[in-house]
Amino acid sequence: MHTSPTPLPGGTWTLGDSAVTRFGYGAMQLAGPWVMGPPADHNGALEVLHAVVDGGITHIDTSDAYGPRVTNELIREALHPYPESLFIATKVGANRDAQGGWPTARRPEDLRRQVEGNLKALGVEVLDLVNMRMGDAEGPQPGSLAEAFGTLAELQRDGLIRHLGVSNVTEEQVAEARGIAPIVCVQNMYNLAHRQDDDLIDRLAADGIAYVPFFPLGGFTPLQSEALSAVAARLGATPMSVALAWLLRRSPNILLIPGTSSAAHLRENIAGAGLALSEEDTAELDGIGR
Template structure:
């Protein structure tokens, strides 16, 4: 890491606020975007504003997000860290399904490279699926070791610069660190859901980038305890900001290794999201 506004992501040093491409496809990250030209505009504006870390996945669409990124930004800026993930697939009903065998991971990785039009990605997260398809899985040691073998081989072949993990427990991370370097971890984390705190603590200890997904609450939940949190709403009013901006600023301040990847399909929301780094939260803020 170089200063409080950047952090290491494998061989890259990136700004601590990046962009997540999950909302670029249609509703539920499935199908074409509601507004194709707006999606392209969001991506180009993000880079204009200095974003150098974009998080995506072949299963967003599927492949829609990757194709939009390529259309908007290829050939890519040299400093742009493209990060994707493997381990899942979508069916025709837009369900999120596991695809966890080593052959699945390798096929998905190669599809990411092809649709993005690159020979190497900055990092790829191995996304572990829990029994409910949402929460972190219990450790299946044999499968996880074979998954790590696949990720290590891809890195050694030069297809990815770094290995990441997603939706994992602290035990997963400990096992992985005994085998290889991990450059980032992507778990659910926000002010209303801190179940991944032990994982974040280990990432802080080992200087690993922690990339929280759903920092504003789950995009698929009917209620949102983050944006509706009374303290968040009060501080937003006091500072003349939106609740989303305050929640993002709170998450950014949890630890110096946190990298935000808020997603949006709106240029206006993009600009709001990128403006949270200079928010000074009350010193006595207790959430």
């Protein structure tokens, strides 16, 4: 049995019917460059996944499009049979092309094939959570998700999916999805500098729905702000630590999934997210994205 020597920052949140650690892990960076192909250090990738579970993290975010299949196969190799406490979230809605692009794939037959691919690669009979990813690389785009999300709801009724979520979506699409089937989370881009979902986060919290920000540290362009740097210097911490700690403080329904391909960096992220922010620190940081 894997146990955590110390409680993880942020405590837990009930995701569907499971209590998961608010500090989770995003597996995207375990694949090769541009999220294509195998990692340069196969054993190092397995070490990271062991460190995730040994550190007490119970929420892993992945997708069969990462690699493709690479991260899911690594997760299975490292952790299967899975600890009963482990909750694995995945997402569908895109394929990969030979150039490393992410062409959309949201027809019913595409989504069924992707769900089956996730089941096979992870080695499970039912997926804990499947997020329906909409929009494109530029962000959420308007339009109905009814056909795509309805297909996932059918697969849920078939017993292949336990819980549903949506990703890269507008507020209107969140409402549309909730009218089709219950959702347990929304996964959108959000961080100190990108605060477009502030109101949505608060409404979801009131309804017991998790909000999972991707690119919590800014994505491919790290967060840069004089205010962030000033708070970090005052606390003797890195800007990234402060950014993670701010997210956990922002709302109790925010679940973190920062990714890394290094076990040492994983431990740094955990320590950083546990940073104590004062009211003064928080007020200064709140001003960055407003």
